[in-house]
Amino acid sequence: MSVVEIEAGLERQxxxxxxxxxxxxxxxxxxxxxxxxxxxxxxxxxxxxxxxxSSMSDALLIDLVSRVKPGVDVLFIxxxxxxxxxxxxxxxxxxVYKVNVINVxxxxxxxxxxxxxxxxxxxxxxxxxxxxxxxxPLNRALEPYLAxxxxxxxxxSPTRATTKVVEWDAKRQMVKVNPIARWTQEDVDNYIADNxxxxxxxxxxxxxxxxxxxxxxxxAPGEDPRSGRWAGLGKIECGxxx
Numbered sequence: 001m002s003v004v005e006i007e008a009g010l011e012r013q014x015x016x017x018x019x020x021x022x023x024x025x026x027x028x029x030x031x032x033x034x035x036x037x038x039x040x041x042x043x044x045x046x047x048x049x050x051x052x053x054s055s056m057s058d059a060l061l062i063d064l065v066s067r068v069k070p071g072v073d074v075l076f077i078x079x080x081x082x083x084x085x086x087x088x089x090x091x092x093x094x095x096v097y098k099v100n101v102i103n104v105x106x107x108x109x110x111x112x113x114x115x116x117x118x119x120x121x122x123x124x125x126x127x128x129x130x131x132x133x134x135x136x137p138l139n140r141a142l143e144p145y146l147a148x149x150x151x152x153x154x155x156x157s158p159t160r161a162t163t164k165v166v167e168w169d170a171k172r173q174m175v176k177v178n179p180i181a182r183w184t185q186e187d188v189d190n191y192i193a194d195n196x197x198x199x200x201x202x203x204x205x206x207x208x209x210x211x212x213x214x215x216x217x218x219x220a221p222g223e224d225p226r227s228g229r230w231a232g233l234g235k236i237e238c239g240x241x242x
Contacts, residue, residue: 019146019168023175026166035064035179038165042147042177043069050177051075051102052149053138053240056082056089057210058199060192061151062097064179070098075141075148078103079133080110081122081212089200096198104141106133122214126230130238133212138240139172147175150241153183157226157236185225211238 022045030038042050043065051073052065065072076090094101106113113121113132122129142148154163169176180188192199202210206218208225219228226236 019175023166023168027164030165033165035183036068038177038179039065039068039149042149042166042175042179043072046145046147046175049144049146050149051142051145051147052151053077054093054151055210056086056093056200058192058197058203059089059093059097060188060197061149061180062093062099063195063197064191065149066097066099072099073145074099074101075104075138076101077134077138077141078105079212080106081133081214083200083202083210083213083216085200085202086210089198092198102141104137106137108132120214122212126215126233126235127239135239142172142174145174147177149177149179151180152178152241153188154181155184159237159242 026041026045030041033041050069052061053075054062056076062074074093078087090101090103093099108116113129117128118124121132148169152160152163154161163178163181165178165181167176167178191197200207200210206220207216207228208219209229210216211229215230215233217228217231219225229236
């Protein structure tokens with residue numbers, strides 16, 4: 001290993017330690033802050049090294065962040081399995097909001113994955129399919145950034161119940177900002193109605209939680225909103241937030 005490589009490694013370690021220190025203090029200071037104040041802090045702290053991710057289930061997070069940081073990068077993971085309505089929502093977001101939508105694609109097309117690993121991997125090994133088509137592409141896309149904003153909430157699932165508004169993403173060695181972590185579904189519905197936020201039309205067709213088409217079904221009245229995701233497979237997360 002050369003001296004340059006050693007120095008670069010030490011610099012990365014120093015930056016990581018600095019970021020972890022920022023996370024600890026920000027998580028305490030911002031726990032009770034409004035979502036927009038959390039976003040202002042993130043934008044002021046990380047500048048253009050801040051991005052957000054969106055599944056295009058709705059544009060709530062995009063609306064929130066773009067009001068504070070116009071032109072922010074929005075990473076959309078184009079898995080190749082999306083509903084047409086989801087792709088349409090992405091296109092509408094590009095036309096309506098002052099953001100820079102970046103389409104993140106897996107290293108294999110669906111056809112190449114079928115050829116190499118067999119068809120319908122999503123049914124035989126959904127964890128591997130999610131990793132190849134969501135997690136790994138996002139990991140690559142996040143590399144230029146120091147922090148990313150997500151729209152996960154504590155009330156969505158047991159695995160998200162302890163989410164902090166600012167936390168250290170140890171897997172990616174970066175900061176993760178969750179400005180609506182404390183919001184309820186009622187908060188979400190009210191914000192969308194009050195601000196005319198774009199939403200995926202599938203929500204009007206009994207799809208309260210929207211993922212890839214082969215792994216998402218309609219949800220009956222009274223069912224858990226996320227019960228339509230990977231139904232019957234004992235799976236509740238794609239792996240991005242774990």
